[in-house]
Amino acid sequence: MKISLRETAAKLSAAQKIIITAHTNPDGDAIGSSLGLMHFLQELGKQAQVLIDDDIPAIFDMLPGYEHIGKPEEGQTIDADLLVALDVSLDRIGKVGDVVKAPVLNIDHHITNDDAADMLYLDGTCAATAEIIYQLVKEMKGAFTKECAMCLYTGLATDSGWFRYSNTTPATMRAGAELLAAGVEPNIISEGLERRPYESVKGLADALQHMELFQEGRVVGVFLDNATLETIESSEGLVDMIRTIEGTELAVVLKEKEKDFCRVSMRSKGLDVTKIATQFGGGGHVRAAGCAIQKPFPEAKAELLAAIRTAMEQQA
Ligand SMILES: [Mn+2]
Incomplete structure:
Protein backbone atom coordinates (compact mmCIF):
# COMPACT_ATOMS: atom_id res chain seq x y z
CA MET A 1 0.00 0.00 0.00
CA LYS A 2 1.42 3.38 -0.99
CA ILE A 3 1.71 6.00 1.74
CA SER A 4 2.87 9.65 1.85
CA LEU A 5 6.11 11.12 3.19
CA ARG A 6 4.20 12.48 6.19
CA GLU A 7 2.71 9.05 6.94
CA THR A 8 6.18 7.51 6.56
CA ALA A 9 7.52 10.00 9.12
CA ALA A 10 4.65 9.17 11.49
CA LYS A 11 5.36 5.42 11.25
CA LEU A 12 9.02 5.99 12.12
CA SER A 13 8.12 8.34 14.99
CA ALA A 14 5.77 5.76 16.49
CA ALA A 15 8.29 2.89 16.39
CA GLN A 16 10.97 2.31 19.03
CA LYS A 17 12.84 -0.79 17.87
CA ILE A 18 13.59 -0.51 14.15
CA ILE A 19 15.54 -2.85 11.86
CA ILE A 20 16.78 -1.34 8.61
CA THR A 21 17.67 -3.41 5.55
CA ALA A 22 18.48 -2.99 1.86
CA HIS A 23 19.12 -5.13 -1.20
CA THR A 24 21.65 -7.94 -1.42
CA ASN A 25 24.77 -7.08 -3.44
CA PRO A 26 24.51 -3.69 -1.69
CA ASP A 27 25.75 -0.51 -3.39
CA GLY A 28 26.54 2.99 -2.12
CA ASP A 29 22.90 4.01 -1.92
CA ALA A 30 21.76 0.81 -0.17
CA ILE A 31 24.50 1.11 2.47
CA GLY A 32 24.52 4.92 2.68
CA SER A 33 20.78 5.36 3.06
CA SER A 34 20.59 2.50 5.60
CA LEU A 35 23.39 3.85 7.81
CA GLY A 36 22.16 7.43 7.39
CA LEU A 37 18.70 6.50 8.61
CA MET A 38 20.20 4.45 11.45
CA HIS A 39 22.22 7.43 12.72
CA PHE A 40 19.19 9.71 12.52
CA LEU A 41 16.93 7.29 14.42
CA GLN A 42 19.59 6.69 17.07
CA GLU A 43 19.86 10.47 17.58
CA LEU A 44 16.12 10.39 18.32
CA GLY A 45 16.82 7.86 21.08
CA LYS A 46 15.47 4.88 19.15
CA GLN A 47 16.96 1.42 18.92
CA ALA A 48 17.97 1.12 15.27
CA GLN A 49 20.10 -1.54 13.60
CA VAL A 50 21.12 -2.27 10.00
CA LEU A 51 20.86 -5.89 8.89
CA ILE A 52 21.82 -6.85 5.33
CA ASP A 53 21.91 -10.41 3.98
CA ASP A 54 25.25 -10.09 2.19
CA ASP A 55 28.88 -9.14 2.69
CA ILE A 56 29.48 -5.39 2.80
CA PRO A 57 32.31 -4.36 0.44
CA ALA A 58 35.34 -3.06 2.37
CA ILE A 59 35.49 0.10 0.22
CA PHE A 60 32.65 1.40 2.45
CA ASP A 61 34.68 1.06 5.65
CA MET A 62 35.13 4.85 5.96
CA LEU A 63 31.40 5.24 6.63
CA PRO A 64 30.47 5.78 10.28
CA GLY A 65 28.64 2.68 11.52
CA TYR A 66 30.06 0.35 8.85
CA GLU A 67 31.35 -2.03 11.52
CA HIS A 68 27.89 -2.33 13.11
CA ILE A 69 26.11 -3.64 9.99
CA GLY A 70 24.80 -7.08 10.87
CA LYS A 71 23.95 -10.15 8.81
CA PRO A 72 20.86 -12.28 9.49
CA GLU A 73 21.39 -15.89 10.52
CA GLU A 74 19.38 -18.92 9.47
CA GLY A 75 16.68 -19.77 12.01
CA GLN A 76 17.17 -16.53 13.95
CA THR A 77 14.13 -14.49 15.07
CA ILE A 78 14.21 -10.77 15.76
CA ASP A 79 11.11 -9.00 17.07
CA ALA A 80 10.87 -5.33 16.18
CA ASP A 81 8.29 -2.57 15.83
CA LEU A 82 9.20 -1.89 12.22
CA LEU A 83 11.33 -3.32 9.41
CA VAL A 84 12.42 -0.58 7.03
CA ALA A 85 13.49 -1.85 3.59
CA LEU A 86 15.45 0.71 1.59
CA ASP A 87 16.27 1.00 -2.12
CA VAL A 88 14.70 -2.38 -2.88
CA SER A 89 11.64 -4.50 -3.62
CA LEU A 90 10.97 -7.15 -0.96
CA ASP A 91 12.15 -10.00 -3.20
CA ARG A 92 15.77 -8.83 -2.87
CA ILE A 93 16.22 -8.54 0.93
CA GLY A 94 17.21 -12.20 1.37
CA LYS A 95 16.74 -13.84 4.78
CA VAL A 96 15.99 -10.54 6.56
CA GLY A 97 12.31 -10.88 5.58
CA ASP A 98 12.07 -14.24 7.38
CA VAL A 99 14.18 -13.37 10.41
CA VAL A 100 12.60 -10.03 11.37
CA LYS A 101 9.06 -10.18 12.71
CA ALA A 102 7.65 -6.70 12.11
CA PRO A 103 5.46 -4.73 9.70
CA VAL A 104 7.47 -3.68 6.63
CA LEU A 105 7.91 -0.06 5.64
CA ASN A 106 9.46 0.10 2.17
CA ILE A 107 11.16 3.30 0.98
CA ASP A 108 12.42 3.35 -2.60
CA HIS A 109 13.12 5.39 -5.73
CA HIS A 110 12.91 2.55 -8.28
CA ILE A 111 9.77 2.96 -10.37
CA THR A 112 9.81 -0.83 -10.92
CA ASN A 113 9.10 -1.44 -7.16
CA ASP A 114 6.56 -4.27 -6.85
CA ASP A 115 4.47 -2.57 -4.09
CA ALA A 116 4.38 -5.83 -2.10
CA ALA A 117 5.26 -4.27 1.29
CA ASP A 118 2.71 -3.43 4.00
CA MET A 119 3.57 0.24 3.43
CA LEU A 120 5.48 1.78 0.51
CA TYR A 121 6.78 5.30 0.10
CA LEU A 122 8.05 5.64 -3.47
CA ASP A 123 9.48 8.72 -5.13
CA GLY A 124 10.87 7.99 -8.57
CA THR A 125 12.01 11.60 -9.03
CA CYS A 126 14.71 11.19 -6.38
CA ALA A 127 18.19 10.36 -7.65
CA ALA A 128 18.78 8.07 -4.67
CA THR A 129 16.95 6.54 -1.74
CA ALA A 130 19.36 8.65 0.33
CA GLU A 131 17.67 11.74 -1.15
CA ILE A 132 14.33 10.45 0.21
CA ILE A 133 15.89 9.86 3.66
CA TYR A 134 17.22 13.45 3.51
CA GLN A 135 13.63 14.66 2.88
CA LEU A 136 12.35 12.43 5.67
CA VAL A 137 14.78 13.97 8.17
CA LYS A 138 13.53 17.43 7.07
CA GLU A 139 9.91 16.28 7.37
CA MET A 140 10.63 15.11 10.93
CA LYS A 141 12.32 18.45 11.71
CA GLY A 142 15.56 16.63 12.46
CA ALA A 143 19.15 17.80 12.19
CA PHE A 144 22.00 16.16 10.27
CA THR A 145 24.91 14.97 12.36
CA LYS A 146 28.19 14.58 10.50
CA GLU A 147 27.85 10.78 10.77
CA CYS A 148 24.37 10.79 9.22
CA ALA A 149 25.39 13.30 6.54
CA MET A 150 28.48 11.29 5.46
CA CYS A 151 26.30 8.24 4.84
CA LEU A 152 23.47 10.03 3.02
CA TYR A 153 25.95 11.96 0.87
CA THR A 154 27.51 8.63 -0.19
CA GLY A 155 24.12 7.38 -1.39
CA LEU A 156 23.42 10.61 -3.28
CA ALA A 157 26.85 10.75 -4.89
CA THR A 158 27.06 7.12 -5.98
CA ASP A 159 23.54 6.80 -7.44
CA SER A 160 23.90 10.09 -9.35
CA GLY A 161 27.39 9.21 -10.64
CA TRP A 162 28.87 11.97 -8.47
CA PHE A 163 26.11 14.40 -9.51
CA ARG A 164 26.65 13.79 -13.25
CA TYR A 165 23.83 11.48 -14.42
CA SER A 166 20.48 12.59 -15.88
CA ASN A 167 18.77 11.83 -12.52
CA THR A 168 20.67 14.72 -10.86
CA THR A 169 18.15 17.52 -10.12
CA PRO A 170 18.38 20.88 -8.37
CA ALA A 171 16.88 19.09 -5.34
CA THR A 172 19.69 16.50 -5.42
CA MET A 173 22.31 19.27 -5.47
CA ARG A 174 20.57 21.22 -2.67
CA ALA A 175 20.45 18.07 -0.54
CA GLY A 176 24.15 17.52 -1.26
CA ALA A 177 24.95 21.12 -0.37
CA GLU A 178 23.14 20.90 2.96
CA LEU A 179 24.90 17.64 3.82
CA LEU A 180 28.24 19.28 3.03
CA ALA A 181 27.29 22.12 5.36
CA ALA A 182 26.63 19.48 8.04
CA GLY A 183 30.28 18.43 7.88
CA VAL A 184 30.63 15.91 5.06
CA GLU A 185 34.21 15.51 3.83
CA PRO A 186 33.56 14.62 0.17
CA ASN A 187 37.19 13.70 -0.52
CA ILE A 188 37.17 11.08 2.26
CA ILE A 189 34.18 9.43 0.58
CA SER A 190 35.49 9.61 -3.00
CA GLU A 191 39.01 8.51 -2.09
CA GLY A 192 37.56 5.62 -0.08
CA LEU A 193 35.33 4.42 -2.89
CA GLU A 194 37.91 4.87 -5.65
CA ARG A 195 40.47 2.64 -3.89
CA ARG A 196 41.55 -0.32 -5.98
CA PRO A 197 44.09 -3.03 -5.27
MN1 LIG B 1 19.34 3.67 -5.25
Missing part, protein backbone atom coordinates in the same frame (compact mmCIF):
# COMPACT_ATOMS: atom_id res chain seq x y z
CA TYR A 198 47.10 -3.04 -7.62
CA GLU A 199 45.95 -6.39 -9.04
CA SER A 200 42.62 -4.88 -9.99
CA VAL A 201 44.13 -2.09 -12.10
CA LYS A 202 46.60 -4.56 -13.63
CA GLY A 203 43.67 -6.88 -14.42
CA LEU A 204 41.80 -4.08 -16.18
CA ALA A 205 44.84 -3.35 -18.31
CA ASP A 206 45.08 -7.04 -19.26
CA ALA A 207 41.37 -7.22 -20.06
CA LEU A 208 41.54 -4.09 -22.21
CA GLN A 209 43.92 -5.93 -24.56
CA HIS A 210 40.82 -7.82 -25.69
CA MET A 211 38.78 -4.73 -26.58
CA GLU A 212 37.15 -4.69 -30.03
CA LEU A 213 34.91 -2.38 -32.03
CA PHE A 214 31.79 -3.55 -33.84
CA GLN A 215 29.06 -1.94 -35.98
CA GLU A 216 31.40 0.60 -37.58
CA GLY A 217 32.65 1.71 -34.18
CA ARG A 218 29.21 2.23 -32.64
CA VAL A 219 29.67 -0.72 -30.28
CA VAL A 220 32.69 -1.42 -28.10
CA GLY A 221 33.08 -4.80 -26.45
CA VAL A 222 35.38 -6.97 -24.39
CA PHE A 223 34.71 -10.70 -24.74
CA LEU A 224 36.68 -12.93 -22.38
CA ASP A 225 36.53 -16.70 -22.68
CA ASN A 226 37.09 -18.79 -19.58
CA ALA A 227 40.76 -19.53 -20.28
CA THR A 228 41.52 -15.80 -20.71
CA LEU A 229 39.42 -14.82 -17.71
CA GLU A 230 41.43 -17.22 -15.53
CA THR A 231 44.63 -15.29 -16.31
CA ILE A 232 43.08 -11.96 -15.28
CA GLU A 233 43.20 -11.06 -11.60
CA SER A 234 40.13 -8.78 -11.62
CA SER A 235 38.03 -7.21 -14.36
CA GLU A 236 35.67 -5.28 -12.08
CA GLY A 237 34.58 -1.93 -13.57
CA LEU A 238 35.53 -2.86 -17.13
CA VAL A 239 32.24 -1.89 -18.77
CA ASP A 240 32.25 1.53 -17.12
CA MET A 241 35.76 2.11 -18.41
CA ILE A 242 35.04 1.26 -22.06
CA ARG A 243 31.66 3.02 -22.22
CA THR A 244 33.45 6.38 -22.31
CA ILE A 245 35.04 5.66 -25.70
CA GLU A 246 34.23 8.40 -28.17
CA GLY A 247 31.75 7.60 -30.91
CA THR A 248 30.36 4.48 -29.24
CA GLU A 249 26.68 4.16 -28.39
CA LEU A 250 26.83 0.84 -26.60
CA ALA A 251 29.44 -0.90 -24.47
CA VAL A 252 29.30 -4.61 -23.73
CA VAL A 253 31.38 -6.98 -21.62
CA LEU A 254 30.91 -10.73 -21.80
CA LYS A 255 32.77 -13.03 -19.43
CA GLU A 256 32.66 -16.81 -19.64
CA LYS A 257 32.57 -17.38 -15.88
CA GLU A 258 32.30 -21.14 -16.19
CA LYS A 259 32.12 -23.52 -19.11
CA ASP A 260 28.97 -22.65 -21.09
CA PHE A 261 27.99 -19.88 -18.68
CA CYS A 262 28.58 -16.29 -19.79
CA ARG A 263 27.75 -13.12 -17.85
CA VAL A 264 26.94 -9.99 -19.84
CA SER A 265 26.94 -6.30 -18.82
CA MET A 266 25.77 -3.56 -21.16
CA ARG A 267 25.78 0.24 -20.99
CA SER A 268 24.21 2.55 -23.55
CA LYS A 269 23.96 6.24 -24.25
CA GLY A 270 20.32 6.04 -25.38
CA LEU A 271 19.37 2.64 -26.80
CA ASP A 272 17.14 0.68 -24.38
CA VAL A 273 19.47 -2.20 -23.45
CA THR A 274 16.79 -3.93 -21.35
CA LYS A 275 15.31 -4.97 -24.74
CA ILE A 276 18.48 -6.94 -25.46
CA ALA A 277 18.97 -8.25 -21.89
CA THR A 278 15.40 -9.56 -21.59
CA GLN A 279 15.85 -11.66 -24.75
CA PHE A 280 18.36 -13.67 -22.70
CA GLY A 281 16.32 -13.66 -19.47
CA GLY A 282 18.08 -10.65 -17.90
CA GLY A 283 16.97 -7.13 -17.05
CA GLY A 284 17.97 -3.78 -15.57
CA HIS A 285 17.60 -0.15 -16.56
CA VAL A 286 17.30 1.56 -19.97
CA ARG A 287 20.98 2.55 -20.01
CA ALA A 288 22.44 -0.26 -17.91
CA ALA A 289 21.37 -3.88 -18.12
CA GLY A 290 22.74 -7.39 -17.88
CA CYS A 291 22.01 -11.05 -18.46
CA ALA A 292 23.51 -14.52 -18.37
CA ILE A 293 23.80 -16.70 -21.48
CA GLN A 294 24.14 -20.46 -20.89
CA LYS A 295 25.95 -21.28 -24.10
CA PRO A 296 29.54 -21.94 -25.16
CA PHE A 297 31.60 -18.77 -25.54
CA PRO A 298 31.66 -18.47 -29.37
CA GLU A 299 27.88 -19.00 -29.65
CA ALA A 300 27.10 -16.63 -26.78
CA LYS A 301 29.28 -13.94 -28.35
CA ALA A 302 27.72 -14.38 -31.81
CA GLU A 303 24.13 -14.41 -30.51
CA LEU A 304 24.67 -11.37 -28.34
CA LEU A 305 26.26 -9.37 -31.15
CA ALA A 306 23.39 -10.38 -33.46
CA ALA A 307 20.83 -9.22 -30.90
CA ILE A 308 22.69 -5.91 -30.49
CA ARG A 309 22.81 -5.41 -34.27
CA THR A 310 19.06 -6.07 -34.57
CA ALA A 311 18.23 -3.71 -31.69
CA MET A 312 20.32 -0.95 -33.26
CA GLU A 313 18.70 -1.44 -36.66
CA GLN A 314 15.23 -1.31 -35.12
CA GLN A 315 16.12 1.89 -33.32
CA ALA A 316 17.31 3.58 -36.56
